[in-house]
Amino acid sequence: xxxxxxxxxxxxxxxxxxxxxxxxxxxxxxxxxxxxxxxxxxxxxxxxxxxxxxxxxxxxxxxxxxxxxxxxxxxxxxxxxxxxxxxxxxxxxxxxxxxxxxxxxxxxxxxxxxxxxxxxxxxxxxxxxxxxxxxxxxxxxxxxxxxxxxxxxxxxxxxxxxxxxxxxxxxxxxxxxxxxxxxxxxxxxxxxxxxxxxxxxxxxxxxxxxxxxxxxxxxxxxxxxxxxxxxxxxxxxxxxxxxxxxxxxxxxxxxxxxxxxxxxxxxxxxxxxx
Ligand code: DGL
Numbered sequence: 001x002x003x004x005x006x007x008x009x010x011x012x013x014x015x016x017x018x019x020x021x022x023x024x025x026x027x028x029x030x031x032x033x034x035x036x037x038x039x040x041x042x043x044x045x046x047x048x049x050x051x052x053x054x055x056x057x058x059x060x061x062x063x064x065x066x067x068x069x070x071x072x073x074x075x076x077x078x079x080x081x082x083x084x085x086x087x088x089x090x091x092x093x094x095x096x097x098x099x100x101x102x103x104x105x106x107x108x109x110x111x112x113x114x115x116x117x118x119x120x121x122x123x124x125x126x127x128x129x130x131x132x133x134x135x136x137x138x139x140x141x142x143x144x145x146x147x148x149x150x151x152x153x154x155x156x157x158x159x160x161x162x163x164x165x166x167x168x169x170x171x172x173x174x175x176x177x178x179x180x181x182x183x184x185x186x187x188x189x190x191x192x193x194x195x196x197x198x199x200x201x202x203x204x205x206x207x208x209x210x211x212x213x214x215x216x217x218x219x220x221x222x223x224x225x226x227x228x229x230x231x232x233x234x235x236x237x238x239x240x241x242x243x244x245x246x247x248x249x250x251x252x253x254x255x256x257x258x259x260x261x262x263x264x265x266x267x268x269x270x271x272x273x274x
Pocket of ligand 1: 017018019021022047048049050051079080081082083125126129157192193194195
């Protein structure tokens, strides 16, 4: 009897972010899907997205998606929370059937809604993500009884990027945000920013482990894995190859990759705006 071969798709997965913080998501995807080739794009020319208008972020996201589609990506992961909040629908419409498009918000919302005994959820992220109120809207659509408190924490991303975490300064800054009254009585905190997995342990210790802290990078990697599996689009590459692009190269960005990816990686410039 002839065996039916499972379908496979060895095209790369495209991942994009405003900069190099999205390497936390790329790293989680690499851990969950070691046979997949990755193409990462960090828009360092326009960093940070947290303060940009929705129109600018939609425009940047479409152009980056076009770049990744030209590289024949089978799936695009919007690793940036701000871009996920503001440009997901635009990117989905733009990409159409050419590739699967995943944002970092829906998988986290699904995880939160699957948890029992929750009452009060906290969300921290950039000004753009928090202003969009997207987590509260999506969570309340799924369960109107849940209470969601969101707080913009704009100092955290640059602080982490400069290597300030697990020290006195980061502890003071994190503490001053988390001690705001609106985040006092939460049962779960969503880390709605690419950079925050690096301060997850500090946050957990501030809450004495009494608050469930969600690391969206891992949640998104698992959601991507499940979707690719369901659609029979997993790769079986034995030696996957990865490419990491930025729109504006500096050696400082390249050095900082080690913080977010766990090891230093080589960045290539794809000057799509020059
Ligand atoms: N990548 C952004 C996010 O996750 C944080 C950095 C920025 O503001 O561009 O929202």
